[in-house]
Amino acid sequence: MSKEVRNLEPKELWNNFADLNAVPRGSKKEEKVIQFMVDFGNKLNLKTVVDPVGNVIIKKPASKGMENLKTVVMQSHLDMVHQKNSDTNFDFDTEGIKMVIDGDWVKADGTTLGADNGLGVAAIMSVLASSEIKHPAIEALFTIDEETGMTGAMGLQAGYLDGEILLNLDTEEDDEIDIGCAGGVDVSALNSYNEVNAPSNSVSLKIAVTGLNGGHSGMDIDKGLGNANKIMNRILYANQEYIRISEINGGGLRNAIPRESFSKVTVYNSNKTLFERTFKKIAKEIQKEFKTTEPNLEISYERIDDIKKVMTTISQITLLNTVYSAYNGVYTMSPDMENLVETSNNVARVLVKDEKIEIMCLTRSSVESSKVDLANSLKSTFELAGYAVNLSGSYPGWKPNVDSPILKTMTKTYEELFNSKPHVVACHAGLECGILGTNYPEMDMISFGPTIQGAHSPDERANIKSAKKFWKFLLTTLENIPAKK
Incomplete structure (x- = not known):
C-alpha cells in the first residue's frame, strides 16, 4: 500500500514519512521510534543525543556560506494517536501504518495516519539527510509523548539547544502561520x-x-x-x-x-x-x-x-x-x-x-x-x-507575539512565494512551543505545516498538493533565516 505513496512529490518527504510510518510509535510506547531516529542520525554521522526523558536531538552544521545565519531548531513530535475503526483488525504495537492514496489525499486503511506529526518529522529528516538543501545550522528536536501529556517537551532541560529560532512543524492548515496555542x-x-x-x-x-x-x-x-x-x-x-x-x-x-x-x-x-x-x-x-x-x-x-x-x-x-x-x-x-x-x-x-x-x-x-x-x-x-x-x-499555553522577527520573515516569504497573505493565527490545540519556551524563553518561535484533516481519528488524511506547498515554504524559509547579530 505504501509503495504508491513513495512515488509522490516531493519524494524525499514522502519516503521518509513512509519509513517513519513503518515503525510503531504510540504515545508512551516510543522505544522503537526513538531507536529509529538514533540510527537515522548516526547513519548520517551527525551528532545525535537522547536526553533523559527520551527526546532525540540531532545537530547538523550549516551549509557552506550560511554559517553566519542564526541557528534554527526544527521541532516535531515522534508519537502519534492510535485510533481505529471498530471493524478494523490492526495491532498498533507491531504493525506499520497501511497508507493509501485517495484522490488528492493520503490516508490510512481504517486507522489514524500519523501525519500528525509524522509529516513534520519526515520534513526534518529530509533536511538532515540532504546534501543539496541550503540551510543554517540545524538542531533537530524530536520530542516524545506529545499526544498524551507533552512529557517530552516538559522534560527537556535547558542546555541542550543553542538555536535562536524554533520552527515547530505541527499545525494543519498550509495557509496559516501560528503564533500561539492553548494550554491544557x-x-x-x-x-x-x-x-x-x-x-x-x-x-x-x-x-x-x-x-x-x-x-x-x-x-x-x-x-x-x-x-x-x-x-x-x-x-x-x-x-x-x-x-x-x-x-x-x-x-x-x-x-x-x-x-x-x-x-x-x-x-x-x-x-x-x-x-x-x-x-x-x-x-x-x-x-x-x-x-x-x-x-x-x-x-x-x-x-x-x-x-x-x-x-x-x-x-x-x-x-x-x-x-x-x-x-x-x-x-x-x-x-x-x-x-x-x-x-x-x-x-x-x-x-x-x-x-x-x-x-x-x-x-x-x-x-x-x-x-x-x-x-x-x-x-x-x-x-x-x-x-x-x-x-x-x-x-501552559503559548502567548502570541505579533512582533516576532521570524513571523515577519516568514510572512514576507509566504507572500513572495504564493502571491497571497498567510493567515496569522493562534490555535486551540496544545502545541509544545509554550512548554519549550519555559526553559528557552528567548527563543523566537513559529508553527506551520501542511494541510491535515481529521487528525486523531481514522479519517485522518494529508493533502498531497499541500505537502508540496509546505515543503517549498519550509526550504525557502531556511534560506531566508536572518544573520546572527
Missing part, C-alpha cells in the same frame, strides 16, 4: 457504585452510538461534532425509568472527540414497548440535530446474552445526572482574536464496569485563569456527586 489540564473523576442482581423479568440489550466523525478535541471542538459520551448519556437519561445499566464503554483518548459509545442495559419486560417508543424518539431527535455535521451517526440496540449484574437505582441516577452536568464543547471564544476558541472541554472517556466509574476530560484554554476556572467547574460538578477528582498534566 486533564480532569479525571473516579467513583464506585454497588451492583445488584439484574431483574429476572427483563431483557438484556447492547446500545451503540457509532458513525461519528470524531476528531481533534482542540482543533475540531468548534465544528459542532457529536460527542459519543454525551449522546449515549442522553439516550440512557431519556430511558432511565425503563432500564438498568450494567456497563458503559465510551470514547478513548483525552485529545480525541469520542466517536463511539456502547452500553449494556436491561429493560423490564413490562416496559419494552415504552422503551422502544422512547428510544426511537430520542434517537430520531438526536440524528436530526446532527444531520449536517454527523450524517453517518447511527444509534441502535440489539439483544445480548442475559446480564447478571446492574447498578443500583440511586447509582444510576447519580451517574446520568453527573455526565449530563459535565460541560462539553466550547466554553468561551477569544475576545482578542477572531474565531479563536479560548476555552473548551472534551468529555473524552466514560467507563462504567465492575463497580467502578471513570470519567476523563481534557480542558483547554489559551488563558490560564480561564483554564483553571473551567477545570474547577468540572471538579465541583464531580465532587458534588461524590467523585474523587484529580487535576493533572497541566501545561
Whole structure:
C-alpha cells in the first residue's frame, strides 16, 4: 500500500514519512521510534543525543556560506494517536501504518495516519539527510509523548539547544502561520457504585452510538461534532425509568472527540414497548440535530446474552445526572482574536464496569485563569456527586507575539512565494512551543505545516498538493533565516 505513496512529490518527504510510518510509535510506547531516529542520525554521522526523558536531538552544521545565519531548531513530535475503526483488525504495537492514496489525499486503511506529526518529522529528516538543501545550522528536536501529556517537551532541560529560532512543524492548515496555542489540564473523576442482581423479568440489550466523525478535541471542538459520551448519556437519561445499566464503554483518548459509545442495559419486560417508543424518539431527535455535521451517526440496540449484574437505582441516577452536568464543547471564544476558541472541554472517556466509574476530560484554554476556572467547574460538578477528582498534566499555553522577527520573515516569504497573505493565527490545540519556551524563553518561535484533516481519528488524511506547498515554504524559509547579530 505504501509503495504508491513513495512515488509522490516531493519524494524525499514522502519516503521518509513512509519509513517513519513503518515503525510503531504510540504515545508512551516510543522505544522503537526513538531507536529509529538514533540510527537515522548516526547513519548520517551527525551528532545525535537522547536526553533523559527520551527526546532525540540531532545537530547538523550549516551549509557552506550560511554559517553566519542564526541557528534554527526544527521541532516535531515522534508519537502519534492510535485510533481505529471498530471493524478494523490492526495491532498498533507491531504493525506499520497501511497508507493509501485517495484522490488528492493520503490516508490510512481504517486507522489514524500519523501525519500528525509524522509529516513534520519526515520534513526534518529530509533536511538532515540532504546534501543539496541550503540551510543554517540545524538542531533537530524530536520530542516524545506529545499526544498524551507533552512529557517530552516538559522534560527537556535547558542546555541542550543553542538555536535562536524554533520552527515547530505541527499545525494543519498550509495557509496559516501560528503564533500561539492553548494550554491544557486533564480532569479525571473516579467513583464506585454497588451492583445488584439484574431483574429476572427483563431483557438484556447492547446500545451503540457509532458513525461519528470524531476528531481533534482542540482543533475540531468548534465544528459542532457529536460527542459519543454525551449522546449515549442522553439516550440512557431519556430511558432511565425503563432500564438498568450494567456497563458503559465510551470514547478513548483525552485529545480525541469520542466517536463511539456502547452500553449494556436491561429493560423490564413490562416496559419494552415504552422503551422502544422512547428510544426511537430520542434517537430520531438526536440524528436530526446532527444531520449536517454527523450524517453517518447511527444509534441502535440489539439483544445480548442475559446480564447478571446492574447498578443500583440511586447509582444510576447519580451517574446520568453527573455526565449530563459535565460541560462539553466550547466554553468561551477569544475576545482578542477572531474565531479563536479560548476555552473548551472534551468529555473524552466514560467507563462504567465492575463497580467502578471513570470519567476523563481534557480542558483547554489559551488563558490560564480561564483554564483553571473551567477545570474547577468540572471538579465541583464531580465532587458534588461524590467523585474523587484529580487535576493533572497541566501545561501552559503559548502567548502570541505579533512582533516576532521570524513571523515577519516568514510572512514576507509566504507572500513572495504564493502571491497571497498567510493567515496569522493562534490555535486551540496544545502545541509544545509554550512548554519549550519555559526553559528557552528567548527563543523566537513559529508553527506551520501542511494541510491535515481529521487528525486523531481514522479519517485522518494529508493533502498531497499541500505537502508540496509546505515543503517549498519550509526550504525557502531556511534560506531566508536572518544573520546572527
